[in-house]
Amino acid sequence: MKRFVKIAACALLFAALAQAQSPSAGAKAGEVWNELKGEKLEALQLKGDATRGAQAFQACQGCHRRGANGTNNGAYPRLAGQHATVLIEQITDIRAGRRINPKMAPFADEHVLTTQEIADIAVYLQALPIQYALDDKGAGKALDRGQALYARDCAGCHGDHGQGQANKFVPLIAGQHYGYVLRALATIRDEKRGNANPDMVTAIHSYGKEDLEVVADYISRLTLP
Numbered sequence: 001m002k003r004f005v006k007i008a009a010c011a012l013l014f015a016a017l018a019q020a021q022s023p024s025a026g027a028k029a030g031e032v033w034n035e036l037k038g039e040k041l042e043a044l045q046l047k048g049d050a051t052r053g054a055q056a057f058q059a060c061q062g063c064h065r066r067g068a069n070g071t072n073n074g075a076y077p078r079l080a081g082q083h084a085t086v087l088i089e090q091i092t093d094i095r096a097g098r099r100i101n102p103k104m105a106p107f108a109d110e111h112v113l114t115t116q117e118i119a120d121i122a123v124y125l126q127a128l129p130i131q132y133a134l135d136d137k138g139a140g141k142a143l144d145r146g147q148a149l150y151a152r153d154c155a156g157c158h159g160d161h162g163q164g165q166a167n168k169f170v171p172l173i174a175g176q177h178y179g180y181v182l183r184a185l186a187t188i189r190d191e192k193r194g195n196a197n198p199d200m201v202t203a204i205h206s207y208g209k210e211d212l213e214v215v216a217d218y219i220s221r222l223t224l225p
């Protein structure tokens with residue numbers, strides 16, 4: 001059984017390597033989104049340990065909170081239940097300055113967090129339960145429009161339930177805090193995130209303020225089946 005899990009994990013990683021490397025239509029010339037090399041590739045290949053991850057995550061709890069469900073006002077995102085691949089991508093991007101996050105950067109510095117600890121934290125967080133009760137949601141107006149936009153422009157990548165796709169580095173977004181989702185969407189649309197997926201930028205580039213609000217509200221109410 002253990003052997004099978006290991007083989008399955010390897011197969012997943014190879015699938016991820018193959019898919020994530022293909023140049024994307026929206027990428028700038030000569031630029032590959034989420035290129036798997038250097039520390040990112042190393043962390044993806046390391047075997048994480050959840051017990052060590054819990055230990056290392058103590059340094060992160062001041063902001064992301066114990067249990068990693070973030071804060072209700074959306075200042076700090078939920079990390080619980082996120083795919084390990086996405087967590088590794090984001091942490092290594094933040095520390096390399098590819099994702100702009102000055103608040104957190106000192107805590108992700110290589111002097112305080114090793115590559116092994118990144119892999120450990122990722123497997124620890126991936127298995128933590130999502131506490132939907134803590135979620136911050138939008139005003140609840142025009143949820144049907146939010147649903148229609150989501151189905152048309154987002155579900156193809158993020159999935160009907162907002163479950164994301166581990167092997168393509170598409171984040172789980174179901175039940176993420178409204179305030180955070182809204183901010184993330186605006187940052188991605190306005191190309192201020194740094195590491196945003198170019199096809200996602202294309203999907204959202206024509207969204208106005210209200211479109212962002214209704215789709216973020218819809219996402220904040222999604223739950224995994």
Ligand code: HEC
Binds near residue numbers: 063075
């Ligand atoms: C000083 C507060 C702070 C600390 C400490 C902190 N973070 Fe963060 N982190 C943030 C903020 C703020 C964001 C969201 C930034 C934004 O809006 O883009 C974030 C985002 C993230 C993301 C991306 C989430 C996503 O959905 O894309 C990950 C992963 C993450 N943090 C992991 C960690 C880990 C692991 C640690 C500990 C080593 C840590 N953080 C410590 C403030 C912090």
Ligand code: HEC
Binds near residue numbers: 089196215
């Ligand atoms: C082509 C696939 C694709 C499409 C279409 C797409 N996304 Fe994304 N989305 C991604 C990927 C990949 C990321 C992670 C990018 C990164 O930061 O590295 C992402 C990131 C996000 C995030 C940030 C998550 C976090 O934890 O910080 C949100 C929120 C989001 N997408 C919502 C949407 C919405 C809403 C739509 C539809 C309007 C949409 N996406 C369309 C692929 C897609």
